[in-house]
Amino acid sequence: MKLLLTGFEPFLDFMINPSAEIAKELDGQQVGNYKIISRILPVDFSEAAHALSRFIDEVNPDAVISLGLAGGRNRITPERIAINCNDGVKDNRGFTPQDQKIAEDGPDGYFSKLPIRKFVQILQENGYPAEISNSAGTYLCNNVMYHLLHKMNMENKDCPAGFVHIPSSHELALTSPNLPSWSQRDLTEAVKLIVTCL
Ligand code: PCA
Secondary structure (H helix, E strand, O other), rough: OEEEEEEEEEEEOOOHHHHHHHHHHHHOOOOOOOOEEEEEEEOOOOHHHHHHHHHHHHOOOOOOOOOEEEOOOOOOOEEEEEOEOOOOOOOOOOOOOOEEOOOOOOOOEEEOOOOOOHHHHHHHOOOOOOOOOOOOOOOHHHHHHHHHHHHHHHOOOOOEEEEEEOOOEEHHHOOOOOEEEEEEHHHHHHHHHHHHHO
């Protein structure tokens, strides 16, 4: 079976995006039941969802995990819910949305279709700090999670799909002070572990 794994390009003052590094490292690997196929998404409100949709149509995955950096969080945080709202700081094209709906006729929110409780359990059992997050924010990560689940819903696809935020890597913390950070190797191992839960 195929798993589409997405990461994001760097954004704001974050010179490296460890979510993209994980995606690149795992691309082509067999993990548990899944062959991982990775793609990188732009931090761009007008493009990210189109890119994601194209990747899903191209790969036709049996599961989708999207990853993003939550700079400042010290643990892996599988997201419980995406909300129908774009708002935030500027994206990589300089666009700053305010109080915008993501899908005019879409529901207010979508719950993750990933086993997020199992993710937290397996991570903790293996010594990786993890916690369910009840807000993916209103920036690109929420936007991509919402679009992912909206697409699955509209196309009647019932497969594991959702979003996981990851903390900073040490490499990123070197250039962005005051960020709690993990080794890139631990970040990648943690993502491999959650894939084995599917
Ligand atoms: N994190 C941002 C967008 C890109 C990323 O990696 C977010 O949490 O919305």
